[in-house]
Amino acid sequence: MSNGHELLELSPVMPVVVVDDAADAVPVAKALSAGGIRVIELTLRTPVALDAIERVASQVPEAVVGAGTVTTPEQAKQAADAGAKFLVTPGCTDRVLEAAFGTGLPFLPGAGTVSEAMRLAELGLTALKFFPAEPSGGVQFLKAIAGPLPQLRFCPTGGITAETARSYLALPTVGCVGGSWLTPKDALAAKDFDRITALAQEASALG
Numbered sequence: 001m002s003n004g005h006e007l008l009e010l011s012p013v014m015p016v017v018v019v020d021d022a023a024d025a026v027p028v029a030k031a032l033s034a035g036g037i038r039v040i041e042l043t044l045r046t047p048v049a050l051d052a053i054e055r056v057a058s059q060v061p062e063a064v065v066g067a068g069t070v071t072t073p074e075q076a077k078q079a080a081d082a083g084a085k086f087l088v089t090p091g092c093t094d095r096v097l098e099a100a101f102g103t104g105l106p107f108l109p110g111a112g113t114v115s116e117a118m119r120l121a122e123l124g125l126t127a128l129k130f131f132p133a134e135p136s137g138g139v140q141f142l143k144a145i146a147g148p149l150p151q152l153r154f155c156p157t158g159g160i161t162a163e164t165a166r167s168y169l170a171l172p173t174v175g176c177v178g179g180s181w182l183t184p185k186d187a188l189a190a191k192d193f194d195r196i197t198a199l200a201q202e203a204s205a206l207g
Ligand SMILES: O=C(O)C(=O)C[C@H](O)[C@H](O)COP(=O)(O)O
Pocket: 016, 043, 068, 069, 070, 088, 089, 090, 131, 157, 158, 159, 160, 178, 179, 180, 181
C-alpha cells in the first residue's frame, strides 16, 4: 500500500478504534483480522495510543495499523515513529498536511466541505476522509459532489452504522467507510474479543 487510494481498497470498513488500555490493542487487531478486517485505525485520542500502535505494528504482522485523529504535526511524526503504516486526519491545516507529507506515509486527509475537498485535490490528494459524514450531508452530499468532482474518492466516517454502511458503499466514489461500531466500548471493557470478530465478519461481508 503506497497511497491513499490503495488504503481505501484494503477493506470495506476501516475500524476506528479507541483503546484505553494498550494491552487491548494486540487482541483487538487479532480479533479484527480473524473476522477478515486486516486494517485498523488506532486513534490518537488516548495517552496509550502510540504504545498501542507500536504493539500492533510489531506483534500483529497480518494487520495494517494506522493512526487516526492526527490533529497536530507532532502527532504525525510520532505516529510514523511508532510504526503506523498510514495516517488519518479529521480535518486539515497547512502544518498537519506538511507533516503528513513529511512522513512519506499514505494518508487520508479529512474534508467536510466542497472547498476543503478542492483544496486537497489541488495538492494532489484525491483519496479523502469525508468527516463528519452523517452531520455533513452523508450519502446525498457525496452523490451531489460526484458531479463536479468525480476524481475524488472517499472514506466517509462519522455516524455510520452497520445498517447505513451499505448505502455509502454503493456509491462509486466511496472506497470504504470508517466506523467505531466494530469495537464497541462495552465489548472492549469486557474484553469480549469474540464479539469483535463477529462484528468484523459482518463488516467484511459488505465488501
Ligand atoms: O477521531 C477521529 O479522527 C475522527 O475523525 C472521529 C471518528 O472518525 C469518529 O469518531 C468515528 O466514530 P463513529 O462516528 O462512532 O463511527
